[in-house]
Amino acid sequence: MTAPDPNDLPAVAARLIETIEGLTESIQDLLHRTARSEKQARWQWLVIGLIAVVTVFSGITYYQQIQTSKSLDATRGDVLCPLYAVFLGSYNPSTRAPGADRDTYEATFVVIRDGYERLDCTLPLVPPATPRSSPPPR
Secondary structure (H helix, E strand, O other), rough: OOOOHHHHHHHHHHHHHHHHHHHHHHHHHHHHHHHHHHHHHHHHHHHHHHHHHHHHHHHHHHHHHHHHHHHHHHHHHHHHHHHHHHHHHHHHHOOOOOOOOHHHHHHHHHHHHHHHHOOOOOOOOOOOOOOOOOOOOO
């Protein structure tokens, strides 16, 4: 390699400065794009995290709703249906005198029958007790 001409040194220096400025611009642009990419990556992870949290929360809520539904079904089958069966089995309008009292009695049993049907109860109705001469043994 030959030594540059001393008269050409300003031109060489100018080209070198130009090249360094181009490299500096490229590095600055690269740093700017890297920062922007990192910021986008942080937002993407934040969104993914939020989606994961919402998904887990929805799953837990759904599971709790299923458990509540099962509990309500058990309550209906174990508690309410037997009570309705006893109430409906005790229906005897002849125990009421004709008039407002019997009309209220009949209206009440219409509501009870409707509740029994809405709960989809399948228990047989408990018939009224037969009169006894002595109390039942304990």
